[in-house]
Amino acid sequence: MTWYAFSGALEQGFVYGLMVLGVYITFRVLHFPDLTVDGSLPLGAAVASVCITNGWDPYLACVPAMLAGFVAGMVTGILNTKFKILHLLASILTMIALYSINIRIMGRPNMALLNQEIVLDPLFALGLTQAVAGPLLxxxxxxxxxxxxxxxxxxxxxxxxxxxxxxxxxxxxxxxDTHKMIIAGVGLSNALVALAGALVAQSQGAADVNMGVGVIVAGLASVIVGETLFGARSIGRRIVAALLGSVIYRLAIALALSLKLGAFSFTPSDINLITAILVVLALVSPQLKQKVQARARS
Amino acid sequence: MLVLEKVVKYFNKGTINEVLAINKLDLIVERADFITIIGSNGAGKSTMLSCMAGTIIPDAGRVVLSDRDVTTWPEWKRARYIGRVFQDPLKGTSASLSIEENLALAMRRGKMRGFAAGVSRQDRDHFRDRLKELGLGLENRLKDQVGLLSGGQRQALTLLMATMVKPEVLLLDEHTAALDPKTAQQILELTQQVVEAQKLTTLMVTHNMRQAIALGNRLVMLHQGEVILDLEGEAKRSLTVDDLLQQFYAIRGETLSSDRLLLG
Incomplete structure (x- = not known):
C-alpha cells in the first residue's frame, strides 16, 4: 500500500467513522436496523453543497446538513412508532423518498464543489497537503x-x-416514552450520518445522489469489526471500538485493492461484495464457533 | 385511591375467538391496602393489573387513580405513580446496563430526564444503602452489568427499583412465580418488608392460595372477569385454604379448577 493510499484510507476511516457512530446508535443502542443511512448521507452532502455554492461558510453549511439528517431520521422513527410500520420497512421508505428529495435539493443528480471553499481550506492555507489535512481534521x-x-x-x-x-x-x-426516545435516537443517528455526507462531499469535491448506496453495509461492517477486535463491556469502550472499526475497515479495503494475485486484482466495484461477505462471516462466526466446539466435545 | 369502575375488556373483539376477559369489574382500592388477588387461569387477574398499569386500555369503564381519571393515559405516563414488578425477572431490569445505571433510571421515574450525569457520587452512596437492605451483597457490585445477576437477584433489584420513588400503587404480577421455592420465599419476605416500611398501597397477583392468605390485609378472588370474593380484616385473617375452596363452590356452584392454583 502506498503512503497516499494509506492516508486516504485513514481519512475515509475517520470521516465515514461519523456515519459509523450514527449506525452504532441505531443498530446497537436502539436495536433499530436503520437503512435511512443510504439516503441521509447524500442528503447531508446535498444540503451542504447547495449551501456552499450559495456562498455559505463550509463549516456553517454542516449545520443545516445535520438538521436535515435529523429530520430524516425523525421521519423514520415516526413511521415506525406512531404508524406501527416495521423498522426496516420504515427506514427503506424514508431512504427511497430521500432519493427524490436529494435530487430536488440539488436540482440535478450531482453537484461539483470545484473552486468552492471547503472545510479543509484553512488547513491547506497552513501549507498542509490533502494527505495530512484530511486525516487530521x-x-x-x-x-x-x-x-x-x-x-x-x-x-x-x-x-x-x-x-x-x-x-x-x-x-x-x-x-x-419509548416512542420519543426512538424518534430522537434515530434522528441523532442520521444527523451524524448527514454530517459525514457533508464532509465527504467536500473532501471528494462533489455531492452525488448515489454516494449513499451500500453505506449502511459499510457501517455495519465497521461496527462489527470494531466489536470483534476491541469488544468491551463499558459503553465508552464500545463507542471507541466503533470508530476504530471504521478506520480498520477502510485500511483493510485499501489493502485488498492494492493486492495483485497474478493477473487478478480487486476493483473498487468489488468492495460491496467483499463487505457483504465480511459482514456475513462476522454474523455467522459465533454460531460456527459453537458448532465446532460442540463437535469437538462429542 | 385507585378505583376501577365497570371496566370491560374483550380480547379479539369481533372475531370468533372473542374472549371477555374483564366483565364490568368494580374495585375500590383504599390507601395502604395490601390486596392479594387469586383466581384460576383466565380469571382476568393479569388483565386487571394491565388495565391499572396502562398496558391495556379498557373497552369501557373508568380507571381513577387518586382522583385523576387515567383511563386513556399511556403506560409511561401512569408509571409516574405506579411501581411494577413483572413475573419474568428479566423484564424489570435492563441487562446491558449496570446495577447503578438501572437504579439511576428508577430514581428518575416520573421526573424530567435531562443532560445531567446519570449517576452521581451521592447517588452511589444512596444506592449502596438501599442495596444493603436487600442483603444480597449487591452493594459491592454497583458497576456490574445486571445481565450477570441471577433471576432472584434481578427480581429483588426490580422490587427496589419499583419502590425507589415511592409509588402511589405497587403492582406485583405473580412476581415470585418464575423463581425457585427458596428464592421465591426470600422475595416474598422482602416484599412484605418493603410494603410495610413504606406503607405502600399494593396489589399482588398470585397462584398460591397460602401466600394469598398469609400476606396482605385484603383478599380478592376473580372468576370470569368478575370479583366473586372480597374479604378483609378478621374475615381474611381467619381464612383457610379449605374455606376458600368451599366459598368458591358456594358462590359458583362449581369446583374451582385447580389447573394452576397451588394449594401448598
Missing part, C-alpha cells in the same frame, strides 16, 4: 464526536435511550 472531529457521544450516553437521557433499546417494557415502567 476528520480525525479530530471524529474523536470529538466520540467524546460527545460517550458523555451523552451517560446522561439521564442517554441512559434512558440505552434502556429503550435493551428493554422497552422496563423503561416504560420507569416512566419513559
Amino acid at each position: 476528520f480525525g479530530v472531529l471524529a474523536v470529538a464526536v466520540v467524546g460527545g457521544l460517550i458523555w451523552f450516553l451517560n446522561t439521564e437521557l442517554g441512559q434512558a435511550m440505552r434502556a429503550t433499546g435493551d428493554n422497552p417494557q422496563m423503561i416504560t415502567a420507569q416512566g419513559v
Whole structure:
C-alpha cells in the first residue's frame, strides 16, 4: 500500500467513522436496523453543497446538513412508532423518498464543489497537503464526536435511550416514552450520518445522489469489526471500538485493492461484495464457533 | 385511591375467538391496602393489573387513580405513580446496563430526564444503602452489568427499583412465580418488608392460595372477569385454604379448577 493510499484510507476511516457512530446508535443502542443511512448521507452532502455554492461558510453549511439528517431520521422513527410500520420497512421508505428529495435539493443528480471553499481550506492555507489535512481534521472531529457521544450516553437521557433499546417494557415502567426516545435516537443517528455526507462531499469535491448506496453495509461492517477486535463491556469502550472499526475497515479495503494475485486484482466495484461477505462471516462466526466446539466435545 | 369502575375488556373483539376477559369489574382500592388477588387461569387477574398499569386500555369503564381519571393515559405516563414488578425477572431490569445505571433510571421515574450525569457520587452512596437492605451483597457490585445477576437477584433489584420513588400503587404480577421455592420465599419476605416500611398501597397477583392468605390485609378472588370474593380484616385473617375452596363452590356452584392454583 502506498503512503497516499494509506492516508486516504485513514481519512475515509475517520470521516465515514461519523456515519459509523450514527449506525452504532441505531443498530446497537436502539436495536433499530436503520437503512435511512443510504439516503441521509447524500442528503447531508446535498444540503451542504447547495449551501456552499450559495456562498455559505463550509463549516456553517454542516449545520443545516445535520438538521436535515435529523429530520430524516425523525421521519423514520415516526413511521415506525406512531404508524406501527416495521423498522426496516420504515427506514427503506424514508431512504427511497430521500432519493427524490436529494435530487430536488440539488436540482440535478450531482453537484461539483470545484473552486468552492471547503472545510479543509484553512488547513491547506497552513501549507498542509490533502494527505495530512484530511486525516487530521476528520480525525479530530471524529474523536470529538466520540467524546460527545460517550458523555451523552451517560446522561439521564442517554441512559434512558440505552434502556429503550435493551428493554422497552422496563423503561416504560420507569416512566419513559419509548416512542420519543426512538424518534430522537434515530434522528441523532442520521444527523451524524448527514454530517459525514457533508464532509465527504467536500473532501471528494462533489455531492452525488448515489454516494449513499451500500453505506449502511459499510457501517455495519465497521461496527462489527470494531466489536470483534476491541469488544468491551463499558459503553465508552464500545463507542471507541466503533470508530476504530471504521478506520480498520477502510485500511483493510485499501489493502485488498492494492493486492495483485497474478493477473487478478480487486476493483473498487468489488468492495460491496467483499463487505457483504465480511459482514456475513462476522454474523455467522459465533454460531460456527459453537458448532465446532460442540463437535469437538462429542 | 385507585378505583376501577365497570371496566370491560374483550380480547379479539369481533372475531370468533372473542374472549371477555374483564366483565364490568368494580374495585375500590383504599390507601395502604395490601390486596392479594387469586383466581384460576383466565380469571382476568393479569388483565386487571394491565388495565391499572396502562398496558391495556379498557373497552369501557373508568380507571381513577387518586382522583385523576387515567383511563386513556399511556403506560409511561401512569408509571409516574405506579411501581411494577413483572413475573419474568428479566423484564424489570435492563441487562446491558449496570446495577447503578438501572437504579439511576428508577430514581428518575416520573421526573424530567435531562443532560445531567446519570449517576452521581451521592447517588452511589444512596444506592449502596438501599442495596444493603436487600442483603444480597449487591452493594459491592454497583458497576456490574445486571445481565450477570441471577433471576432472584434481578427480581429483588426490580422490587427496589419499583419502590425507589415511592409509588402511589405497587403492582406485583405473580412476581415470585418464575423463581425457585427458596428464592421465591426470600422475595416474598422482602416484599412484605418493603410494603410495610413504606406503607405502600399494593396489589399482588398470585397462584398460591397460602401466600394469598398469609400476606396482605385484603383478599380478592376473580372468576370470569368478575370479583366473586372480597374479604378483609378478621374475615381474611381467619381464612383457610379449605374455606376458600368451599366459598368458591358456594358462590359458583362449581369446583374451582385447580389447573394452576397451588394449594401448598
